[in-house]
Amino acid sequence: MDAIPLWVQIVSLVALVCSSAFFSISETALMALNRHRIKHLARRGSRLAQTTLWLLDHTDRMLSLILIANTLINALITALVTSIAISAFGNNQEVITIATAIVAFFLIVFAEITPKVIGATYPERIALPASYPIKALIFIGRPAIWFVNLFVRGLLSMLRIPTGTGVRDLRLSPDELRSMVVESGNFIPVKHKSILLNLFDLERVTVEDVMTPRSQIEALNLSVPVEEVKHQLTTCYHNKLLVHDGEINKIAGILHVRKAMALLNQVDELTVDHFRELLTPPYYIPPETDLFTQLQYFQENQERLAVIVDEYGEVQGLVTLDDIIEEMVGEFTTSTPGATRADQFDWDKNGECLLEGSVSLRDVNKRLSLDLPVDGPKTLNGLLLELLREIPEAPVCLKISRCVIEIVQVQEQVIKMVKLYQPR
Numbered sequence: 415m416d417a418i419p420l421w422v423q424i425v426s427l428v429a430l431v432c433s434s435a436f437f438s439i440s441e442t443a444l445m446a447l448n449r450h451r452i453k454h455l456a457r458r459g460s461r462l463a464q465t466t467l468w469l470l471d472h473t474d475r476m477l478s479l480i481l482i483a484n485t486l487i488n489a490l491i492t493a494l495v496t497s498i499a500i501s502a503f504g505n506n507q508e509v510i511t512i513a514t515a516i517v518a519f520f521l522i523v524f525a526e527i528t529p530k531v532i533g534a535t536y537p538e539r540i541a542l543p544a545s546y547p548i549k550a551l552i553f554i555g556r557p558a559i560w561f562v563n564l565f566v567r568g569l570l571s572m573l574r575i576p577t578g579t580g581v582r583d584l585r586l587s588p589d590e591l592r593s594m595v596v597e598s599g600n601f602i603p604v605k606h607k608s609i610l611l612n613l614f615d616l617e618r619v620t621v622e623d624v625m626t627p628r629s630q631i632e633a634l635n636l637s638v639p640v641e642e643v644k645h646q647l648t649t650c651y652h653n654k655l656l657v658h659d660g661e662i663n664k665i666a667g668i669l670h671v672r673k674a675m676a677l678l679n680q681v682d683e684l685t686v687d688h689f690r691e692l693l694t695p696p697y698y699i700p701p702e703t704d705l706f707t708q709l710q711y712f713q714e715n716q717e718r719l720a721v722i723v724d725e726y727g728e729v730q731g732l733v734t735l736d737d738i739i740e741e742m743v744g745e746f747t748t749s750t751p752g753a754t755r756a757d758q759f760d761w762d763k764n765g766e767c768l769l770e771g772s773v774s775l776r777d778v779n780k781r782l783s784l785d786l787p788v789d790g791p792k793t794l795n796g797l798l799l800e801l802l803r804e805i806p807e808a809p810v811c812l813k814i815s816r817c818v819i820e821i822v823q824v825q826e827q828v829i830k831m832v833k834l835y836q837p838r
Contacts, residue, residue, distance in 0.1 A: 420501070427494050434487045434525035440548055441480045442533030443541035444469060451538070462542040465549055472552075478559045478566070479552050488525070492517055588614055605744075612742045616706035621699060623776055623792055624741050625722050625731035630772070633658055634669060636686050643689065647674050654719055656732060657693055663729050667693030668719060696721045701730055705738050712738070765836035768822070771795035771829035782834065785815045794819075795829040 449470060455463035469476045492514065499513035533540050552559065592614045595607055602610070634646055637660040647655075650671060657666045673692050678684070699708065699720045712718065718735040759781060761767050767782060772795055775788045791797045798821065799805070801812065806829070810821040816837040823831040 420498070423494060423498055427491060427498070430487050430491045430494065431520065431525050434484055434491065434521065435529040436544070437480045437484045437487070438526055439529035439533040439540055440544040441477070442530040443537040443544065444476065446534045446537040447541050448538070460542075462545060465545040466542055469545055469549060469552075474563060474566075475552050475559055476548065478562050479548065479555055482555065482558060482562060483551070488521060491521065588617075609743055612744075616709070616738075616742070617704050619705050619741065619776075620701060621703050621705065621708050621720070621722055621733040622701035622730065623774070623788070624705065624737045625701075625733045626737075627731045627772070627793075628662065628729055631656055631662070631729075631732055633662060634689075635660065636666060636689065640684050640686060643686070644678065644684070647671060647678070656696070656721065657689070663727070665696050665721065665729070666690065668696055669693055698723050699733070700724075705741060708733065709735075709738050761836050765838075767834045767836075769794060769832055769834065771798070771832055778834075782836075784817050784834075784837075786817065787815070794832055798829055798832070 444466070447466070447470070452463050452466055452470070456467050495513050495517040496510055499509050503509040592611065595602065595610045595614075598607065632650055632652055633656040634643065634650075636643065636657060653671050655669045655671060656662075657669045658664050659666055667690075669689065669692055674689060677688055677692065697715065697717045697720045699711070699722055701722050701724060703711075708720070712720070712735050720733050722730045722733060724730050759767055759769060759773075761782065769778070772793050775786050775792060775794060775797060778784060778794065779786055779788065786794075786797065791800050797814070798812070798819065801814070802810070805827050806821050806824060808821045808824045812819055818835040818837075820833040820835070821829055821831075822833050823829075
């Protein structure tokens, strides 16, 4: 290399270091890409994204090219620096050792660590424009890549490690999708994020979690005088009512209030039998049915209301299509005036919250950011009675999941009011 001017050697050295840095930064950027976003850009017609996807589908060729090129370039850099050192200081072993150490340091800093950190920080900005030259180099260096991969595949075959040219399986489990939504940051509006997260929970939440409990069901009793039946119809808050004979477990059917109101204007002397003729058969479901399955059942059976019964045939509550929709998008209606809604309670300035014992544990956890157990009883009243194993005499205090709960009022074997104290 004595015939080559020193400035040419230095320029070549800088070019080789830049080339090594290019391959290092490209490799890291390509491996750090969000492949789902690249697929999205490719579907929208981005040529750069389509080329990048091709590289990701042929990872073995891409990595072979980058590693071959980097190895050759680093070898050339070492040889060139050694030549420059010998030309400047003579064939001195100490000089050669120092030159080797310096070139190793520069390669690590400027051709490896720094480019790879930048590539990991801005993968999309770097990988997309770098995909064109890398793909072109793959076709140019195809013979060398094939020759190297021949030995690589043979070695992997001996080690019984399966190989494939395609990209790894990009199918995501529901939990992985949920994590992506949670970590989406400001890319998804808060309301949309909440709806998506609620959708993932539909298979985990049962109808028992969102039902109207038996004690709160607005039902029509046909065993009372007709005048009282008329009064119940004219003062009800729902367009469909559960109808029973005397005891609520003796269900006669479901009554559409609109039809019943029309009957009041058409018939002068009403009897109970007139209302019976308007009844439709009730639709029964077990309490363990998850919301997603029940939503499908409602669609298949063209129903909007279901009666929840336990293993003994006892009525546990009611669930409607609206209940499931509200579980997905949030509450948008109140069944009866003055009814408690999940968004109508919060911690006050003293870190306290006064609640009815019938409030759902899931609503409490959501609204107050608590972690009360929901795998057993569904209400605060049920949870407290299960833990105490007796009907308490107010006031009683206990601590559950770092939250202090004070029983304020007990009435008719039911905990009516409780006060929660915010965990510190």
